[in-house]
Amino acid sequence: MDLEWLKEFGLGLLWVFAQPLLYIAIAFTFWTGYYRVKNDRKMFGHRVFPIGAEWHGTMWLGIMFGVILSTSLILSGSLLNYQWLLLISTIVFVFALSNQIWLLSPIYTIGLALIGVWLFGKFSAEPNAWFSPLLEVDLVLISFLLTSLVIAEVILIRLTKRNKTFPEMKKGDRGKYIGGHHVKRLMMVPFFVPVPNGVLELSMFNWWPMFSISDTFGLMLFPFIIGYSQRFGGSFSEIGAKRTSNALAILALVLVGGSVAVYFYPEWTIALGIIAIAGRALIHGVTHYLDLEKRSIFTPKQDGIIVVGIIPGSPADEMGIHIGEKIEKIHDIEVTNEHEFYEVMSDHRTFCKLAVRDFNGEIRFVQRALYEGEYHELGLIFVKETPRFTLKTEEIS
Template structure:
């Protein structure tokens, strides 16, 4: 009976609930995207649940790589962080529309580092009553952990963001339709970290402990939410996320340097840690501002029709086309709207010849075979006539 009770209490811990909530949110992101695409275009641009596939792939890959780096570097974090992080992550995952990797870390570390024990019922005070000692706080190890997480986020963005473009329709002040491109994916990385073993030896004597530099430490799994949620409005989405991914990679390298420096100057650790997280948040914010300041937008045009989506594994995917290009002619006929586009396509049941103007006002010509008698399956998505 006691084992069943133990299993029950384990299943309702914040860490397990966080993983389940992240899985549910990932599925909701997928279903919402497909529903939006079907409403706009009568069929999904990509009905594959790539959000779920990326969730699993990143969880496994980053879990293994991150844990190896964590253990080889001997990253030691306080027990309070292991307990508080899943609670903060779960709250932010529910109340905020986007996944918030860096904000979750900032809130968690602020709670752990500044110890608001004067507040009745605070989490750190609760931990103290259960035997946690504040002097076990390891800021250098926590900085190392944050650096690993930023590295995971950089890999996540460079690997996934901008690979699948799903447009949303907005309207500018002139009531002209504009295509914007949201990216909102996440994963949970099961990271193995080292925690000082004092609490475990007293309250969980059966927990296996390791000896590291004369100190006993416990090996503990920490589920970390990795992801990003933002909308690209003016930039080419693929280029935007490549730029952001490179900057996050440099930020991870900066964190590595700071972690090494703080091993020799421990007094700098707290402010280095908080400043590092704030710099990360500012980095993401400045990229959003950079996108908003660009003059180009994927808007409707008078002469031609703009491509706002391309289905994978379709004839269009094999052509030299990019989201944002403007189709001027189809099979020798000028087009200005969706109806013109499909009427021109059916003039040749098996072949498609396009004259296109790209984002830099350069003309190009491209052509491909299409499915016989199914011109609507060419895979090019343009502004729908009935969007509201």
């Protein structure tokens, strides 16, 4: 028995290389990363974060949820078939083609699949060799799977950090540049899916299987992709993301209750899917609207320069400067825009001393020796603004 389980886990791990989602994730990483870096070079003249930064810090979180979800599916006898896995993979692939990470929320990917299969079962006149197996899986199971992955999305959003979001620049209504941050996070939740017609069984549990389409099962590792994307300018990115996660947590509680209701009233499945998708879209839209209503944090100031972004590993990063702080002086000379900043730096190429006003309104001084060429590569990103004057004057001959 132990050897059979060990063999099935090994075969299940190998199945991941046959999953379309694995290759979709790899291709999507390079695609979305390429366009982000391209926009960075256009806005700032250089790359800020490397390709693949959207996945930063999510690997162990995804594995943890994968272990919990795998255990829950196996012990409850929640079997899925290949048609369901292929349907979910197809929806993710179509959404990935749009390069819109926010569409990779499990509410959209699994929710649409749930609604589509319910409608097919309700209105299909003739059985279909490919679609009919989709109806063999209890939609109550799909609703619980949806709810579980939404909880994973809530925690993914909750763990957003300001220094790991992507700075952006755009022109405001008055023609001046304003800054903002784009939160883009991707996480893979690899979990073992029990599939029918294997050699394993859990006969020691009286309740097993709860959602049966077979008395025996095999295992297949399924790399589910979760994505979150939202722009913030009126509030710091991690604060906006926490508000989003709070709202999504409330929706997740509603879905938990809805999943229990669907267990007793399967005909409510369509309502659960609609509530999930409408609720997620409402959260995204209201968050965007409320942020637009606020005055942007990253706008030109008369008494200093707001730091919009910091390149990881740069001198500015090593000096402990934080996004959203304001640089008021460099070498005791007041500066109000990027042009003035680098004019002063061009006269002090071996040393940097900055007066920085922190979030408590207090001034602190940071300094660092600079190596050759570092004076114009400090790693600071400011709001671009045409200088009102220049600190240098030309000599009249």
